[in-house]
Amino acid sequence: MISVNKPEENFLLRQIHPDFFPDGRVQSSAFNPTSRHQYRLSTNNNSMISAHEAFSRHLENGGLTIGVLGITEQDCSKNDLTIDHDGLTEQDIPDDHVSVVFPEPIGNAGKRQNKRMAESLRDEAVARDWFYKP
Amino acid sequence: MDHQPHSTDEEKEIQKDYSDYFLAPKFKGTRFEQHGIPFSFLKDLEHIEKTLFEAIKAFYLEDTKKKRLPFNLEQSVSLVLKGIDKGSAVALIQAERPYSATPVDPIVKPLLDRAKNGMISVVKATQDPTISDDDIAKLLPPKALEMLSRFGKGFGENEQLDFTHGPRKKPVVFNKKTQEKLTQVFVKTSRESFKEIILRGGIYEVSQTQKCFYIKPLKGAAIKCALKRNINDPVTEALRHYLDGEKVKICGVARLKHGHIKEVIEVMSISPLKPRDIGQRLFELRNRKKGWLGPDSIPPSESGLDWLVEQFDKYYPENLPLPYLAPSETNGIIAEWPIGENEASVEFFFETRKGEWLGYRDDFENDDCKELDFNLPDSWFWLVDEIKEMERVASK
Numbered sequence: 001m002i003s004v005n006k007p008e009e010n011f012l013l014r015q016i017h018p019d020f021f022p023d024g025r026v027q028s029s030a031f032n033p034t035s036r037h038q039y040r041l042s043t044n045n046n047s048m049i050s051a052h053e054a055f056s057r058h059l060e061n062g063g064l065t066i067g068v069l070g071i072t073e074q075d076c077s078k079n080d081l082t083i084d085h086d087g088l089t090e091q092d093i094p095d096d097h098v099s100v101v102f103p104e105p106i107g108n109a110g111k112r113q114n115k116r117m118a119e120s121l122r123d124e125a126v127a128r129d130w131f132y133k134p
Numbered sequence: 135m136d137h138q139p140h141s142t143d144e145e146k147e148i149q150k151d152y153s154d155y156f157l158a159p160k161f162k163g164t165r166f167e168q169h170g171i172p173f174s175f176l177k178d179l180e181h182i183e184k185t186l187f188e189a190i191k192a193f194y195l196e197d198t199k200k201k202r203l204p205f206n207l208e209q210s211v212s213l214v215l216k217g218i219d220k221g222s223a224v225a226l227i228q229a230e231r232p233y234s235a236t237p238v239d240p241i242v243k244p245l246l247d248r249a250k251n252g253m254i255s256v257v258k259a260t261q262d263p264t265i266s267d268d269d270i271a272k273l274l275p276p277k278a279l280e281m282l283s284r285f286g287k288g289f290g291e292n293e294q295l296d297f298t299h300g301p302r303k304k305p306v307v308f309n310k311k312t313q314e315k316l317t318q319v320f321v322k323t324s325r326e327s328f329k330e331i332i333l334r335g336g337i338y339e340v341s342q343t344q345k346c347f348y349i350k351p352l353k354g355a356a357i358k359c360a361l362k363r364n365i366n367d368p369v370t371e372a373l374r375h376y377l378d379g380e381k382v383k384i385c386g387v388a389r390l391k392h393g394h395i396k397e398v399i400e401v402m403s404i405s406p407l408k409p410r411d412i413g414q415r416l417f418e419l420r421n422r423k424k425g426w427l428g429p430d431s432i433p434p435s436e437s438g439l440d441w442l443v444e445q446f447d448k449y450y451p452e453n454l455p456l457p458y459l460a461p462s463e464t465n466g467i468i469a470e471w472p473i474g475e476n477e478a479s480v481e482f483f484f485e486t487r488k489g490e491w492l493g494y495r496d497d498f499e500n501d502d503c504k505e506l507d508f509n510l511p512d513s514w515f516w517l518v519d520e521i522k523e524m525e526r527v528a529s530k
Contacts, residue, residue: 036428
């Protein structure tokens with residue numbers, strides 16, 4: 001089990017679906033939201049919930065996850081991605097919920113751009129290693 | 135003065151009664167003119183016996199509703215060439231208990247007669263253009279029909295065999311055309327075919343005496359495969375590691391019936407599955423349910439996954455790096471190739487069998503994206519070239 005406390009920075013915790021972890025490698029798809037999710041990547045603010053708690057709650061809510069990775073707001077801004085602390089403003093989602101807002105892709109160039117941004121977030125997150133992994 | 139024409143030897147033979155024999159087929163043609171049957175043809179005659187045996191076995195199981203044959207059924211009867219009579223050459227064949235020259239077991243005799251009549255009816259039916267292939271196939275059990283279709287391959291153009299020659303009997307002739315017709319009937323009605331295949335699975339049993347091994351494929355029932363000396367070592371090795379979950383990939387030629395693999399008749403290569411093997415990975419993804427990635431998400435279809443495995447097996451060279459595969463939210467598959475510093479991907483859409491390449495080049499003028507129609511081999515060739523190019527760039 002890996003359980004890391006990294007309090008010095010504000011991290012956004014991302015649950016990794018087991019299907020996006022083929023042969024021990026995180027797919028960029030794990031960080032690339034689609035139209036089904038309105039191009040918003042769901043994360044949790046680790047200043048409000050620990051990686052372990054976020055993991056357990058995700059499973060309790062019927063989601064699947066094999067572990068938790070973390071990105072920073074800086075990782076997002078570097079890729080021109082904005083952050084929406086929607087948990088603080090919307091009623092039916094937890095307070096700690098944060099969305100990373102991707103642009104709606106236009107044509108192939110847009111898709112490729114989104115993929116590049118997802119790859120970048122994935123690479124940063126993987127470099128930091130797991131925040132929690134049973 | 136007798137004005138009646140003299141009977142030839144052959145005509146006299148025709149009048150002979152061979153009813154004491156189980157079968158007395160008459161051979162005609164150059165090779166049989168000297169009242170003999172060439173040695174080379176005797177092997178062919180064996181298929182008659184095999185036809186009858188297969189029919190007996192099927193009739194027994196059908197009549198008794200049993201699932202197993204008595205162990206001595208096949209040993210209880212033997213066809214013996216007792217002699218060759220003139221005319222051109224009449225093979226005098228008797229059905230006996232093996233090694234004893236005594237009559238066949240009374241339980242087996244009716245089955246044997248039924249098998250013989252079925253065989254002759256099939257040959258007769260092939261001469262009647264009004265009888266369909268399906269109706270011909272109903273006259274004998276499938277395995278018996280298969281054996282009969284192998285008989286007569288050695289016939290020359292003007293050679294033939296008459297099963298029921300004699301007075302007041304309409305000839306039932308078997309010649310090269312009959313053999314071709316029976317092959318056609320068998321292939322058509324059994325829907326049997328042969329195909330090069332790739333199988334993945336675990337080897338759980340090897341029989342050195344029967345020269346075969348059994349593989350439990352990732353999907354479906356166990357399949358028997360022919361074992362030859364050249365693959366003995368890898369097969370044994372795979373068997374040893376079966377309980378550790380080791381799986382192998384087999385390339386070979388299979389006999390198919392109704393589109394399903396019945397057995398692998400020749401194994402051309404066998405190797406342990408590589409990490410990220412496409413077939414293994416896509417098999418793991420086949421049991422996803424609706425909602426696998428949140429409400430309304432639909433998993434990749436089984437037919438789509440099967441198609442993708444088949445295409446990779448067909449077009450993607452063994453020596454190229456395998457991609458990492460994950461399901462996509464568009465109900466297809468995303469394949470990612472991280473090679474060196476670069477990464478490229480293809481999203482496969484199963485409904486259209488098309489895909490979208492997102493390349494690794496940061497060249498905005500020549501946008502490294504491409505829509506590909508994977509129904510076309512050219513798209514696969516293009517993809518393979520791109521991956522080769524990525525490898526080349528990475529090795530610089």
